[in-house]
Amino acid sequence: MGVSKDYRPVRKAIFPVAGLGSRFLPATKASPKEMMPVVDKPLIQYAVEEAVKAGITEMIFVTGRTKRAIADHFDKAYELEHQLEKSGKTQLLKIAREVVPKGVSFTYIRQTEALGLGHAVLTAAHLIGEEPFAVLLADDLISPQASALGQLIKQYELFGNSIIAVQSVPSPEISAYGVISGPKHADRLFLLDNIVEKPKFEDAPSDKGVTGRYIFTPPILDKLRVLQPGAGGEYQLTDAIQALLSQERVFAYEFEGVRYDCGSKMGLLRANIELGLEHPETSRDLHKYLKAKVLPESQDPK
């Protein structure tokens, strides 16, 4: 299996961050869902770091009202840096500076109305041109060491086709996802023959749920341009992917790594606990705390 003749490197990524985040009200009334922290980093920073690691150099944010904090986060913080420098807090200064990756550009574009994920991606179409591009949904946090986008890009380099991340969701929860079906093409790789948004559990064409990482070839933009509203009255990216299937191959890749649905309260709590158990500053105390809180004394192995 060699590199596809159509292969062009993926350098651009769209981060749609214009959703209302209503499941997190009141936290999201005046500040973006994507700025909510997991341990000590906002969700959007995990996604940007994943993209940088995968070789992305152009970050495109589709933002909405209340999202200015995201642009501020990826900007130089002169006053903060000056204060930290003056007080000799060099480690914290390093952390503040490292938020802005080197050799990477940031562009912000407004989606004036939250009309759906498909509409959000289309809002950035003029910044994409004739190149393949990635889409990352920051509220789907994937264990950072997994480099989920890097896994997709490796597959893209083999085939040169659009490819979407999926994971197995063997429960009624699948009806909250886009769901794919199609034959196995290689290890963890499926050739799509169908994709539906939020099917009923009994109608789901498989147990493979779409997760917030995608690589697209430019023809997806033409499909988005003629898209009609779908499930929930929103312009659904899923429907554009379904339309793309009639024109070219699309793959789904069952990535390795744990995904936390940080668009939901339970997902965000789980991510904080699991990443907190791995974080060098919190690991020991959190272990101790959870053991004391969760295990009744009689079950304590000590």
Ligand code: UTP
């Ligand atoms: P969600 O389906 O999680 O919607 O969007 P939401 O509005 O953010 O959250 P709830 O359901 O009201 O709690 C998935 C991703 O698509 C983006 C969101 O910001 C999120 O990253 N999105 C969604 C947009 O950028 N624009 C939209 O119109 C809709």
